[in-house]
Amino acid sequence: AQSVTQLDSQVPVFEEAPVELRCNYSSSVSVYLFWYVQYPNQGLQLLLKYLSGSTLVKGINGFEAEFNKSQTSFHLKKPSVHISDTAEYFCAVNPGGYNKLIFGAGTRLAVHP
């Protein structure tokens, strides 16, 4: 069965510091990978996605993620965070050929001044 593990439920960080939000998945088939961000009382906004090709994916708001097939990981990174990046971040996988997105539990990024 496919699953997604976000290793950190909360990540506190100071403004302008780098951040990495970790995501590991398990799947017996090839997958599409996604990171979404959710601000309070809002829906999910797509940050970036990996479907195929280059394993380094750049998204919006300065975020990027690297697909590592051997480690089954898709960690999200940003070299310098802002207060406005405070939000909940969800990693999700779409196992090849299936409709469903499988979500991780989410990571709460809290950026402090």
Add this chain to the structure above:
Amino acid sequence: GAVVSQHPSWVICKSGTSVKIECRSLDFQATTMFWYRQFPKQSLMLMATSNEGSKATYEQGVEKDKFLINHASLTLSTLTVTSAHPEDSSFYICSARGTSGRIADTQYFGPGTRLTVL
């Protein structure tokens, strides 16, 4: 591009009444729409997958007679919570997936609907 709207953004209703939530893809056609439920500080739980012109597919444990889903066109899906009770209070989010091209492999999410049942 790939904008999804939901209406209403919040609703308060009395126990026993029914509530309809609309999900629209504004600038693309969506063969498939999804309905999720999210409890506070938790991840999204898929309730059902809705395909245009056919019956929705419900996830295990989701009562299809309570959560009625209709996907009558390529841009509109509705979720009706019938005979709502306080335990149905939640944040309901829809998503839509495009029919072709670069949006065919990605779900785009609506802003959510906060339902409170008194």
